[in-house]
Amino acid sequence: xxxxxxxxxxxxxxxxxKTTARTVAQEALERIAKHNERxxxxxxxxPARALRQADIVDGLAQGGGTPGPLAGVPFAVKNLFDVKGLxxxxxxxxxxxxxxxxxxxxxxxxxxxxxxxxxxxxNMGEYAYDFTGENIHDGPSRNPHDLDHMTGGSSGGSGxxxxxxxxxxxxxxxxxxxxxxxxxxxxxxxxxxxxxxLSRAHTFPFVSSFDHLGPLGRSVRDLALAYDAMQGYxxxxxxxxxxxxxxxxxxxxxxxxxxxxxxxDGYFAGDAATQAVVAHVAKAxxxxxxxxxxxxxxxxxAAFLITMVEGAALHLDRLRxxxxxxxxxxxxxxxxxAMIPAVWVQRAQKLRRAYRETLxxxxxxxxxxxxxxxxxxxxxxxxxxxxxxxxxxxVRPNLGIFTQPISFIGLPVVSVPVWLPGEKLPLGVxxxxxxxxxxxxxxVAHHLEQxxxxxxxxxxxxxxx
Amino acid sequence: MSYKPxxxxxxxxxxxxxxxxxxxxxxxxxxxxxxxxxAKMAAILEKVKLEDDAEPAPVFQP
Numbered sequence: 001x002x003x004x005x006x007x008x009x010x011x012x013x014x015x016x017x018k019t020t021a022r023t024v025a026q027e028a029l030e031r032i033a034k035h036n037e038r039x040x041x042x043x044x045x046x047p048a049r050a051l052r053q054a055d056i057v058d059g060l061a062q063g064g065g066t067p068g069p070l071a072g073v074p075f076a077v078k079n080l081f082d083v084k085g086l087x088x089x090x091x092x093x094x095x096x097x098x099x100x101x102x103x104x105x106x107x108x109x110x111x112x113x114x115x116x117x118x119x120x121x122x123n124m125g126e127y128a129y130d131f132t133g134e135n136i137h138d139g140p141s142r143n144p145h146d147l148d149h150m151t152g153g154s155s156g157g158s159g160x161x162x163x164x165x166x167x168x169x170x171x172x173x174x175x176x177x178x179x180x181x182x183x184x185x186x187x188x189x190x191x192x193x194x195x196x197x198l199s200r201a202h203t204f205p206f207v208s209s210f211d212h213l214g215p216l217g218r219s220v221r222d223l224a225l226a227y228d229a230m231q232g233y234x235x236x237x238x239x240x241x242x243x244x245x246x247x248x249x250x251x252x253x254x255x256x257x258x259x260x261x262x263x264x265d266g267y268f269a270g271d272a273a274t275q276a277v278v279a280h281v282a283k284a285x286x287x288x289x290x291x292x293x294x295x296x297x298x299x300x301x302a303a304f305l306i307t308m309v310e311g312a313a314l315h316l317d318r319l320r321x322x323x324x325x326x327x328x329x330x331x332x333x334x335x336x337x338a339m340i341p342a343v344w345v346q347r348a349q350k351l352r353r354a355y356r357e358t359l360x361x362x363x364x365x366x367x368x369x370x371x372x373x374x375x376x377x378x379x380x381x382x383x384x385x386x387x388x389x390x391x392x393x394x395v396r397p398n399l400g401i402f403t404q405p406i407s408f409i410g411l412p413v414v415s416v417p418v419w420l421p422g423e424k425l426p427l428g429v430x431x432x433x434x435x436x437x438x439x440x441x442x443x444v445a446h447h448l449e450q451x452x453x454x455x456x457x458x459x460x461x462x463x464x465x
Numbered sequence: 466m467s468y469k470p471x472x473x474x475x476x477x478x479x480x481x482x483x484x485x486x487x488x489x490x491x492x493x494x495x496x497x498x499x500x501x502x503x504a505k506m507a508a509i510l511e512k513v514k515l516e517d518d519a520e521p522a523p524v525f526q527p
Contacts, residue, residue, distance in 0.1 A: 328492075333499045335495075350519045350522075356522065
């Protein structure tokens with residue numbers, strides 16, 4: 001299969017006997033070996049495991065069995081997911097002294113149970129406290145559409161691997177935007193589900209209040225396939241919902257709600273570049289409404305403080321014992337987080353509940369809110385500052401200004417990639433829905449994809465493999 | 466509450482021993498910058514009116 005093949009196309013080809021899971025896995029492993037040095041996407045490969053799993057899938061497919069809805073689909077995971085036998089780095093130097101994981105993370109197990117084939121683990125910003133995709137220990141992940149530019153982060157390798165066609169599907173984590181930011185900068189579809197919908201068990205945490213996991217891909221159908229395969233209660237993650245599974249794939253083609261889609265104004269208005277991509281999406285879905293999300297700036301401030309403090313609490317022992325082994329930018333934010341008054345955080349958690357109530361009321365009048373995913377296209381690797389609304393600010397914390405107020409209360413979002421004529425890099429738009437309505441966000445994204453308004457092509461340089 | 470400049474050095478010097486953190490000289494500028502950013506965020510947050518009976522978001526289920 002070509003680098004451009006979607007997960008759904010791979011499944012169809014394997015079930016139809018046109019290729020085998022082993023061949024598809026070998027092709028993916030070869031692409032990774034050929035291109036990874038330039039991309040910085042993968043940190044470890046798992047070829048033996050991949051071929052073993054592929055042979056199981058082939059055995060089932062050829063024996064008339066049911067190899068699963070993701071039969072033979074190569075995938076990879078951000079290196080904060082436990083993979084049995086590998087050390088879970090979470091982008092750090094410090095964790096490399098840890099014992100190898102004794103078991104797989106729940107989501108890896110579920111994707112493999114659906115027939116998918118794990119081929120390796122992916123680069124990420126240290127301890128996920130990052131929006132750039134740069135890593136001081138492993139080097140940056142590079143944007144396949146222009147290797148001098150950032151992937152965005154912290155799931156940087158997850159973005160690079162899919163945009164370069166190394167695999168059709170990756171998993172990332174998103175605490176304040178770490179799936180949606182690389183999806184935006186790398187021109188991909190990314191799903192951050194509702195908080196508590198997908199199990200986080202056996203992954204390295206960051207901020208328990210906001211940590212989410214989810215897929216990145218080049219088609220909405222692939223996101224739905226993966227999301228449906230990963231749903232299900234897991235007692236090992238205490239914030240998991242006990243709601244029944246709500247499959248989305250069969251509902252992708254359902255009509256989208258006309259007149260119930262609105263563009264977020266005010267805080268989310270951004271500049272000419274973000275306004276142009278949001279207007280493009282709004283026009284494609286026939287939306288003429290705007291809506292104001294009250295207290296978005298306050299929500300972002302609250303998310304910022306909770307992140308600093310929960311992150312500091314998580315890493316306090318490591319900050320005492322090995323501060324010099326952290327990425328300095330991560331370390332200094334965490335050290336500051338340890339010194340923040342607790343009353344600020346308690347206030348932030350009160351605002352979180354009040355803000356949730358406010359937004360649930362907004363969703364009585366709309367089904368979908370549109371907002372930019374990032375305030376700009378991919379900055380250059382190493383770029384420290386950029387203009388945000390005409391003001392020069394640090395790139396690293398500010399790439400997440402539009403994602404942070406949304407994950408703050410765990411709303412489901414699909415980031416869709418927009419390529420405007422004349423632009424060399426993509427920019428994403430968030431399709432934001434009410435809690436547990438991933439189906440609506442995915443339907444709108446699917447409609448946009450089918451109409452040609454959004455697309456996630458493999459980067460030209462890598463598309464012929 | 467609006468943001469007012471404060472002595473971040475003094476906070477670092479007071480908090481580090483309490484937290485048993487060793488602060489190398491080269492860490493200080495970054496920590497100071499981040500403390501100032503945090504204080505600005507807190508000032509934004511304090512302008513929101515929250516009632517005494519507003520419940521914080523996390524819910525514990527025994």
